[in-house]
Amino acid sequence: MDEELHERVRDTVAAIPEGTVATYGDIAALAGASTPRLVGRVLGEDGHDLPWHRVLRADGTPAKHLREEQCARLLEEGVMSRNGRVDLTRYRWRPERG
DNA sequence: GGCATGACTACTT
DNA sequence: AAAGTAGCCATGC
Numbered sequence: 001m002d003e004e005l006h007e008r009v010r011d012t013v014a015a016i017p018e019g020t021v022a023t024y025g026d027i028a029a030l031a032g033a034s035t036p037r038l039v040g041r042v043l044g045e046d047g048h049d050l051p052w053h054r055v056l057r058a059d060g061t062p063a064k065h066l067r068e069e070q071c072a073r074l075l076e077e078g079v080m081s082r083n084g085r086v087d088l089t090r091y092r093w094r095p096e097r098g
Numbered sequence: 099g100g101c102a103t104g105a106c107t108a109c110t111t
Numbered sequence: 112a113a114a115g116t117a118g119c120c121a122t123g124c
Contacts, residue, residue, distance in 0.1 A: 002121090023106090023107090024105075024106055024107080025106075025107065028106085033120095034119070034120070035106070035107085035118085035119040035120055035121090036105095036106045036107065036119085037104070037105090037106050037107090037119065037120065037121080038106095038119090038120065038121065039105080039106080040104070040105035040106065041104070041105080041120090041121060041122075042105090043105055044104080044105055045122095047105075052105075055105075057105085057106065057107085058106075058107055058108085059107095062105085063105040063106095064105085065105075066105065
């Protein structure tokens with residue numbers, strides 16, 4: 001497997017600032033992954049030490065089995081949610097644009 | 099190599 | 112809003 005890609009994804013997820021969120025697609029793009037599915041795979045394997053709760057789906061909804069955990073953890077960081085859906089237009093992570 | 103699975107996304111109906 | 116279809120690609124058998 002591509003360990004470089006594996007670490008890139010981890011670094012990117014770890015770089016998500018507190019109080020913000022990012023989509024799998026964003027992580028994939030920033031990490032250089034060709035598909036967001038690889039992001040989910042990395043988190044599933046070694047994301048246990050990462051702020052995975054800041055990673056959401058493109059709709060602002062978390063992964064099904066994490067729906068409760070995501071919402072609870074994000075609440076701790078001040079990220080409000082609506083019926084289990086986060087407002088990406090409000091909390092989406094914006095990398096330092098200079 | 100082929101088949102099935104998965105923390106996904108976009109398009110169409 | 113919800114369901115169906117296509118694209119994506121690494122992992123395990």
